Every structure is written in structure tokens, then in C-alpha cells.
């Protein structure tokens with residue numbers, strides 16, 4: 001076995017003796033007769049960088065507001081350090097939140113906004129000043145310290161909100177879309193800063209993001225939510241490689257989905273299932289650790305980068321289909337080919353552009369072969 | 383549309399004359415040198431001087447000022463608290479009734495308010511004097527403050543208070559450090575409104591004032607019955623000036639800062655694309 005890297009060692013969720021920092025136990029939140037959070041049970045561990053992902057309105061902010069103390073669960077308990085936090089008011093919780101709306105104090109300067117929480121702790125003046133300066137430097141706001149929130153740009157405001165929530169270095173930090181308004185470069189820099197802070201201070205982060213790339217970059221684990229429920233909670237690579245459902249596969253990253261009927265073929269190998277997906281086409285050969293009945297409806301999900309595109313039929317591919325290039329999306333480092341199969345399905349294949357564009361092998365209307373191995377995709381229940 | 387028309391000009395002149403001619407006459411005659419109110423005998427500030435030497439008027443003025451400052455301050459505190467509760471508490475049992483009850487005194491005939499307060503003071507055996515006027519004025523001006531302040535609080539972003547709590551403020555600190563500074567202009571204009579209301583109230587004050595304390599409006603009203611004196615004109619002119627300054631300041635404070643703050647607040651919240 002290879003030497004485990006530090007990332008691999010950090011997996012407290014697999015250690016039954018580890019006590020979680022936060023524990024949701026059957027938490028449900030209703031607003032009137034609308035259920036925003038539906039029976040969620042979840043453990044988040046110390047030093048985790050936990051990302052919440054899901055479509056708008058699925059309950060991410062509501063989940064955070066319950067942790068911060070602004071909403072109380074309609075049912076179930078939330079434990080922080082094994083203590084039920086229901087009776088603890090927001091100002092007594094060792095939790096800070098960065099609001100999705102920023103909620104900067106309009107009558108205070110950037111400096112005073114960041115110092116606000118520190119002053120509440122009655123810290124000595126020079127300590128506050130030092131901490132604020134550090135936060136300003138971290139978020140690159142030194143030049144704007146004296147300005148009011150209405151005198152700075154949207155991205156700068158977002159950084160003030162971030163700095164204000166980071167300043168107190170709480171046990172648990174809730175960031176509701178902390179980096180959405182930043183440009184790509186600054187966003188990446190800030191992501192690394194956040195990971196750095198986490199490394200240094202051991203703070204536990206719960207972060208909401210709409211950017212799945214961001215979730216993949218920073219998170220120790222990702223929770224995918226849908227309509228108030230948790231659909232899958234796992235490490236980014238598991239979510240990406242073996243999504244638990246069609247919903248997750250479709251939500252995270254680009255994916256090709258082919259629907260069909262499953263036929264287990266145990267004689268061909270362990271976990272081997274064939275998927276009949278179109279008339280007159282050979283079945284897709286896949287491996288899965290799920291049990292499928294014969295004739296059960298199933299979806300085959302495969303990432304575009306796992307699909308190989310070649311001019312002729314490859315000799316030793318488990319799966320190969322012929323098609324015609326419909327469209328090419330050139331993305332700089334990679335190209336995505338949209339290939340139409342004779343059955344009418346469009347399958348995306350991605351290749352890295354290691355050559356110059358002028359010497360690209362394929363062009364529109366070319367006849368090509370798509371191929372993938374038996375383990376390249378996952379088979380999901382319908 | 384912008385063309386000058388004799389009709390518009392006439393109606394404008396008549397309207398304003400109707401509103402302000404009586405006051406203009408009063409102000410002009412306060413500078414009359416003659417003893418007779420209706421006969422112009424040249425310009426003089428004589429009656430202002432007389433006023434300054436009139437002990438009874440000075441006493442009444444002092445009482446009025448004390449009452450106005452005390453009652454408007456108490457009313458501002460109570461009215462702001464009531465507004466905060468009404469806007470923040472969300473739905474609770476009897477909310478509609480409670481908020482209706484806060485605003486009812488606005489339309490209650492003053493005679494009834496005055497009479498009921500008088501009966502109350504007699505029943506609890508409180509001697510009528512400056513204290514009873516203060517209490518009475520607080521009672522009715524509190525409603526006005528609460529209306530002004532809750533109008534401001536409705537547009538106040540709740541998340542700001544939550545952010546303050548999140549950063550470790552107690553609910554009272556959150557109010558003092560975040561909510562109050564932001565709604566302060568509305569609170570100030572509420573105070574000025576209460577102050578001017580108290581300054582010129584006659585009806586409620588006459589029910590609740592006792593022999594030991596008389597306010598200026600009562601004094602003016604009772605001395606009118608002995609005939610209008612130029613001194614009264616002078617006094618009224620001063621009152622008009624004070625009230626005008628109060629009302630204009632109140633509206634300037636609230637309007638200007640409302641615009642500026644709305645901008646600031648909008649900016650402090652994420653600009654959604």
C-alpha cells in the first residue's frame with residue numbers, strides 16, 4: 001500500500017470512537033405548513049471543512065441559522081459538543097456566521113465592523129487593533145478600513161463580512177456563500193487562505209456554496225441537499241466518482257446519463273451488470289456493488305472525461321459506440337465533444353488539449369468511436 | 383402644464399392667506415407700540431420686554447418647558463420600546479388588539495383623554511400639578527413617537543440585529559449599538575414631534591393642571607378672556623417660532639437621513655444580481 005497522505009488520515013467520520021462537534025438528530029424545521037428541513041441526521045466533526053451543496057431554496061441557510069441560533073428546530077435536537085444547544089441564545093454560542101446578505105452595520109466603518117465582535121469580548125485595545133489589522137490584511141482591505149460599507153464594492157463588502165466572522169476565531173464558523181461575489185483569482189486565493197486558517201486554528205467550517213468546484217477544492221466532506229433532505233454525505237471524490245443517486249450525479253459536475261434495463265451477469269465477474277439501453281445496440285457492461293434485479297430500471301452515469309474518443313473502433317474496449325460529432329466546446333485546457341449516437345442520444349466526451357488547437361484530431365460531423373471501461377461509470381437505481 | 387394661470391395663482395394665494403393670514407396679523411401686532419391690539423401705532427419690541435418682566439408668564443413658560451422636555455423624553459423611550467416590540471415580536475396572541483390600542487389615542491378626542499386622566503389622578507389621590515401634566519402628555523405623545531419609529535423599523539433589516547447577536551451582543555446591546563444608531567433620526571423626529579405636541583396642548587393640560595402649575599397655553603387662554611393684550615401676541619409669536627423650528631427640524635432630520643440611510647443600508651446588503 002502507498003504511504004497515506006495527511007488528507008487520507010483525516011477521516012473522523014469513519015472512526016466510531018470520535019465524538020462529533022455537531023450532531024443533528026432527526027431535525028425537522030417547518031415554517032407554517034412548509035417543511036424547510038426534513039428529518040435530518042448528520043454529524044460534523046472537529047476540524048472539518050464541511051460543504052453544503054444544493055439548489056436554491058433547499059434549506060442550506062435554514063440549516064445554518066439553526067446552528068447559529070436564529071431558528072429553533074420544530075423537531076429533533078442539535079448537539080454541540082454533546083450539549084443540546086436549544087436553550088443557548090445566539091450570543092452565547094461559540095459560533096459565528098457570515099450572512100448570505102452580509103448584514104454589515106451601515107453606520108460603522110469597515111474597521112469598526114470587523115472589530116465589533118472583538119469589542120464585545122472586552123479584549124484590550126491593542127489586541128483588538130492587532131487582530132483587525134490581521135483580518136484586513138488577510139482579506140486585502142487595508143486601504144478601505146476607514147470607509148463605510150456603502151463606499152466599497154460588492155466583492156469588498158463580501159470580504160468585510162468574511163473578515164468580521166473570522167475575527168473572533170470561533171469554534172465553529174458558518175459561511176453562507178462566502179466567496180460568490182469574488183473574481184476567480186481572488187476566490188481561489190481566499191479558498192486557500194480559508195484552508196490555511198483552518199489548518200492553523202483548527203476551526204470547524206460549515207460552508208454553503210453554489211460552486212461545486214469550490215466544494216471539491218476545500219471540503220473534507222460534502223453534503224448534497226434536495227428539498228430539505230440530505231441526499232448524500234461523503235468525501236468529494238466519493239460524491240464525484242460514486243454518486244448515490246441520479247440527482248447527485250447530475251448536480252455535481254457534468255455527467256452522461258443513459259437509461260435502460262439491468263441484467264446481472266455474475267458469470268462474467270463480480271458485480272457485473274449489463275444494461276440494455278437501446279434497440280440494436282450492444283448492452284453497456286458495467287460493474288456495481290449494488291444489487292439489481294433482472295429487468296430493473298437503471299441509469300448508467302459516466303463522466304465525460306471517462307469517455308475516450310477515437311477515430312476508429314478501439315480493440316479492447318468493454319464498451320464502444322459509434323457516433324457523429326455534433327458540437328465542440330473548446331475550454332482552453334480541455335475540449336468537450338458532443339457526440340450524437342445513431343439512437344439519438346448525445347454523449348459528451350472530454351479530452352485534455354495537450355496539442356495546439358490547429359492540430360486537433362476531430363472536427364464537426366466526423367464519425368468517431370466512444371469507448372469506456374467496465375468500471376468507468378456507475379449504475380444507479382431509477 | 384407649467385404655464386402661469388390666474389386661476390391657479392388666485393387659489394394658491396387664497397389658500398395660503400386662509401392658513402397664514404391670522405398668524406401674520408398676530409406676529410405683526412406683537413410688534414405694535416400701542417396698548418390697543420387693533421390700532422397700529424408704530425414698531426416696538428416693548429411687549430417682549432413686558433413679557434420678560436411678567437412673573438406669571440415666566441413661571442408658566444418654565445413649567446411648559448419642563449413638561450415638554452420631560453414628557454417628550456419619557457414618551458420617546460416608551461414609544462420606541464413599544465414600536466420595537468410591535469415590529470419585532472412577530473405574531474403573538476392579541477397582537478392586533480395591542481397595536482390597535484397603541485394607536486387608538488391618536489384619534490381619541492382630547493376631551494375624553496383629559497377627562498379620563500383627571501378621573502384617574504383623582505382616584506389614586508395624585509395632587510394635580512406639574513407631575514400630572516407630564517404623565518398626561520407622555521400618555522398621548524407616546525403614540526405619535528411609536529408611529530414614527532415603527533414606520534422606520536419596518537424597513538430595518540432584521541439580519542443586522544442577528545449579526546450583532548451572533549457577534550456576542552446581548553439583545554439590549556444589539557439594540558443600543560446597532561438598531562438605535564440606525565433608527566436614531568426617526569427617534570429624534572419622534573421626540574421633536576412629542577415636544578411640540580406637549581408645548582401647545584391646551585385641552586389635556588387644562589384637565590390635568592392644578593393651581594400649583596399652569597402651562598403657557600392655559601395662561602394665554604385664560605388671559606384672553608380678560609381681553610387680548612399685545613403681550614399675548616408677543617408670547618404667541620415666540621411659541622409659533624419655537625413650534626415652527628421644532629417641526630421643520632423634525633421633518634428635515636427624518637427626511638434627509640431617511641434618504642441617506644436607505645442608500646447606505648441598501649449598499650450594506652448584498653446586491654443580488
Ligand SMILES: Nc1ncnc2c1ncn2[C@@H]1O[C@H](COP(=O)(O)OP(=O)(O)OP(=O)(O)O)[C@@H](O)[C@H]1O
Pocket residue numbers: 031034036054055056057058059060061062063100
Ligand atoms: N422565515 C421563513 N418563513 C417561511 N419560509 C421560509 C423562511 N425562511 C426560509 N423559508 C423557506 O425555506 C426554504 C429554504 O430556505 P433557505 O433560505 O434555507 O434556502 P437556501 O438553500 O439557503 O437557498 P439559497 O441557495 O437560495 O440561499 C425556502 O423554500 C424558503 O422559502
Ligand SMILES: [Mg+2]
Pocket residue numbers: 060061062100176
Ligand atoms: Mg441561502
